[in-house]
Amino acid sequence: MFKTVLFDVDGVMLSEERYFDASALTVHELLTSDRFLGVQTVSPPFTPAPDDDTIRAIRRDVFRRDEVLEGLKNIGVNANWDMVYFVFVAELVRALEVANSRSSDVVAQAQAVLDAGWTEASLRALGEIVRSVVPEYVVQWDGYGALYEGASSRSELMERARTALARYAPNADAHALWQVGQETFQEWYLGDAYTGKATGKAGFLTSEYPIVDPAAFAALLADLKAAGVTLGIATGRPEIETRVPLTHFGWLSFFDPARVTNASDVVAAEEQAPHARPLSKPHPFSYLRSLRGERDVAKLLQVELPIPGLRGEVLIVGDSIADKLAADRLGASFAAVLTGLEGQAARPKFERLGAEYILNDVLELRRVLALTPVD
Template identity: 30%
Template sequence: MSNIVVFDLDGVITSEEAYWDTAGLVLHELLYSPQYWNIGHSGGVYTPPSTAVLSHQLSAKILPESVIVDLKARSVNSNWDTCYAGFCLYLIHLLALLPDCADLLPLRPWEQDWTESFREQLARLPGALEIDPARFHVFETPLFRGYSGLELLQRFDAYASEVLGQHIEGVFARYSPSWDFCKDLFQEWYLGEELYTRSYGHAPAQAGKPGCIHFEKPLLPVEQLYPALEKLQALGYTLGIATGRPGQESITPLQNYGLLRYFAAQHIVTHDQVAEAERGLKACGGKQNAPSLVKPHPYQFARAANPAYQPGQPALPRGSFIVVGDTPSDVRGGRAAGAIVIAVLTGARTPEARALLAQSQPDFIVEDITKVPALLEQIDDLATIQRLQFSERAKAELLLQHWFTQHMGLQTEAITLTPKPVSLNSFNGIYRLGSEEYFFKTHVEEQGVLEEYYHAELLHKAGYNIVRPLHTVHEKGQQMVVYPVVHWPVMFDLMRAVETGDTSQASVAMLVEAEKRECERLLRIYQATLQASTADEHARAPIHQLFWHRITGGRLHNFYSGKLVALPATGEQQVGGIPFDELLGYRWMVNGRALEGSLGELIERAKVVLNPARAALTVIGHGDAHFGNVFLEREQDYLYFDPAFAGRHSPLLDVVKPLFHNVYASWMYFPQEIARDLQVSVALRGSTVSVEHNYVLAPVRQALWETKLTYLFGPLKEFLRAQLALPDDWSELVRLALMCCPLLTVNLLDEKRMPASVSWLGLSQVMEMANLASIGAEA
């Protein structure tokens, strides 16, 4: 069902102007025909306009577009109801002009003899009677304020009672004889004499009506509509309709435009189905207790999405399908039915209408339906959800609920994202299905291809303590893993707490001891799983996505090429910047230490050294064991999850991500907090960049670094050397892989995220990682 897109018609695909003209012509006939109210005191025959231009001109004098748009914005969505609102207001106004309308009680404006009496009393009034559309400003008065849709229409009896000084009840209600009378006149004008006679079995009360249906045009040229609808079908969507139009009035224009072929018949719901369902409710529960099912009631949208849906059944979970509409009624009804609602601006034709549409809070707003296919592609992209989780979490959760339905067939009751600073290229959270909760996580690699994505079983068999997934999705660009919920704390959170002085859950000693225990276990796993891999096998390892593919595959260019590196502000003044492409050629000095190589030289060298297409002795490793992917189980054991980059690869690469991210990267995850105490100065001296900063590792991170070197990295080097498995360039390989971590995990020049001082700290670490002495040298 998640692949259903339900369109409103008027204001979205079809133009409502023919309907609007119809509504105004009904009111004009009532006001000026000698057969009805005849306020112009005409003695002749009423002649209907015969062309589209004349019809529009005559209608607009009685019911201007601005009035209709205002009614739409107030959720008076049906054009029958729009016409009826004008009927009620003008009739009540004319009744109020009479010296005494008591003789006309009870009001029966649908009956011919009452109309004759009313017309006679109007004829006795002195002078010509004028009609002013400003009457519609009554909706701003206290009696109507705060009401919309059908509730607004139901206020007309109270309004008539107030204006006329008489108790009026039921005369101006929706579905009253007055409403039926007005609706029948509307159908005469819209269908025209020939089509009306064929449809209803009798001729209109007055002859000569040509039928506004024949003046209809699509809202946009069909040359624009065809490609948009074809694109949606190509994306796998089934198209439906939920319209207030009757069946024939919906199908005929779509056939005339050549659009009907794009819509699935079982997903087309018109007023005919709504009226049938309402009759069923009245038959079961009585007329007084039967609710109206017209918009903004969700019935029509739910029925279009699910043809088996019946009134009173529970709404679908939010995100179950898509609704495209143009009014607040569409927004409210679609949302209540469980849809993601896209509002188009083609039906909101005034600033006021657009403001009211925005206030109804659709999930997305686009200019017209030609923009819908691109939006749905964006909605279905997990990268969109990853970005939104920090700024519009509720919307991100809604889109993810739709994604779960679309790609995994899961009708989730609720989804809760847990945005964390560590979620730089991923997101995770919990969804509820029935009484059970499940944890989910995905990686978003917008420029990469991961041939093998989740390898939990491989790690489990190798001896890793890992949360094993319950379900996975392996689609290019659409990758998700579902786990049982784990309630152990995450090492990332524990480290940050201790780093900032909170030792209520963990201490430095406890974390270091856990790291020592895990280093010893990793060393055993490396020793047990070491074996040779060919160049082709090694090149296919997913871990290279974190290093070589990022530096050669577009991310480096997209992050930095052509960008300006802003210099840190001095006091209150910005002091310009340096183009990144120029910065590539500079030598670096950081805190008084001269570093080898320019950034450009190191990047080019990394493209060679990190090239995975070489034979190697490999181990089974997690690949991305930063602390965002590690629980601490029972305060002592690491419990891994999300093995997105796991597989068989070099053990030297396996240790890189945890070495950098668990020790050095606090500035990357908490840039604004780090910036508060950070002092950075940058000086350009000839061809050298000189950076001075006061950033130092917290004691817990320094202790972790020393533990990693002592209990894993050092013994690993000795083991590999003894096995003749330590490459000649091992130190350069590790240093350049470490360099990739600060350079390519996040965009260091993202001004929305990174203050300039933190950007320079990150760039300094790029150079420092490439020159890191503490890991040792090849010799």
């Protein structure tokens, strides 16, 4: 029996579908809304209150029928904020390059605009440049493949994005553009009721889908605790997006708050130790933080990895390659659940990666760990 079991959330406990929807809507807004770039796309026009058919159409276009999502997940990109950044940068750069092919002044104009950094205002100004030079420009959603073809890691994607942006913004911090995407994503996912803004966005926080029966999963957690197993969470969700649905389904009370690490914790750690960025998965920081119940970032970053003797004591349960890579670097065992984006089609990938366990869903942990239900 493992002494500690650490869970991912999306693709394990909760469906990722609404997260992917919000990611697509964010990229679409950054490109098409007058608040940002304000260019046309082949997709439906921007609205802060799209119906389900419009959401499906936008996601189909932005992520190329989810091929882009699968490609990102397959090279270890797990955070939706990163997904937004990579796709938006590709389409932004494509628009600027088309404009530059029409006018030799575009690079100089863009550099002048971006000398003050990446902001909503600077994106609006870039949109004005593109529209003035190429008024007929329409985003075809083919920029991602053009910029990132052959990239095999998150770090390589980051480097290609940085290099492409540097032509137009040599003095601007690209992380500020990442933050614009992050903040816009939060508007979509949380909605006005939680952000306190007046964007007209309802949010997805109250329409989460559990992957397995909530009562059955709660019973599994109760039985693990009764067997003396320490439970933890490491998720790419921010704090509120973790707390609200897990509380609603009756799961959060099974976890010691010190052993729950979310994206808000990771961002705070990166602010304390910017030299260590990125600390999001596949970096094992979030799992290590939950394993140790330790909040001192400096202490955690000093831990030598992989930790000897951990494989027989700690089990990480996740749905993505990023989770498996984090488990390997930490030195823990890994149970892959086939309830993520690719479903059963992900099995061969986890077999090649050497996952110790491959489960149809998280409830199969009961069989793997030979748990006896508590009366």
